[in-house]
Amino acid sequence: MGIIRKTFTTAFLATAGTVGYLGTTTRLESPLPEDDPLWRSKSFRKYNRHNNASTQDLVYKRIPLDKIKPELLQREGDLALEFCRGVWGGLGYRFQRAYLARKYQRPATAAQLWTADQLSKSTYEPGTQLTDHFEVVEKTPTEIVVRCGDTPRNAGPRDSDGLFVISASVDKARGEVVLGLKSCFFNGNSRVEGIQGPMPGWMEELHRWYSRLWLVTGSWRVTSSFL
Known part of the structure; x- marks a missing residue:
C-alpha cells in the first residue's frame, strides 16, 4: 500500500470546509454486507484467490434526476461511463495523476x-490501463x-491488490441517480490469517x-450544476 500512503496526503484537500462539504453530500457504508455482489464477482474470486480479509467500503451519493444531464439518461451505460470519466479526469484525481506521471510515465507505459x-474521453473497456497503477477488468452498463x-x-x-467499483444507477422509485465508489483492498499473493484488512486505521480513514x-x-x- 506504499503508493496509497504517499498519494493520499498530497491528493486530499484537507481543509475544514472541504471535509464538511464531502461529509454532508456523501454517505459511507462499511463493512460491505455479506450479500454484496462484489464477493461473487469474477474479479474478486480471481485476484483474492485466498479469500483474505480486506479493507472494504462504499461511498455513495444520491442526486435528483432533474439535476442529471438529460443526454446521459437516454442510452444505457452512458451515465456510468461519464461518471467514470469524471472520477479519473476530474479534479479529485489531478494530484495523484501528476505524482504518478512524474514517477512512472515513460516509453514502457506510453500506451x-x-x-x-x-x-475524460476513454470508453474504459476491459484492459484499459491508467497511469501505471490502475486497469479496467470488468465493465457493465452500470459498473466499471x-x-x-x-x-x-x-x-x-x-x-x-484491490478493486474499485465505479457505479451509476437510476432509482426510479425515488426519482434519483445513485453514484457509488466501492473499494476493496487485500493481499492477493499469499494466505493471511485473521480478519483484519491490510490498511491500518489511520490510512483507512x-x-x-x-x-x-x-x-x-x-x-x-x-x-447540470455543482452539488
Missing part, C-alpha cells in the same frame, strides 16, 4: 492513459471495475475521505 484529456495496488504490468498475484473526494468531483461531470 496507458496519462492526460486529463485522455482520461478497476484493479489497483500495483502496476498493471504486474498481472500476477500481488501482496498489495484517509482512504475513505479520498474516496469521497473522487465521488464528489466525479459527480460534477454528470450534473
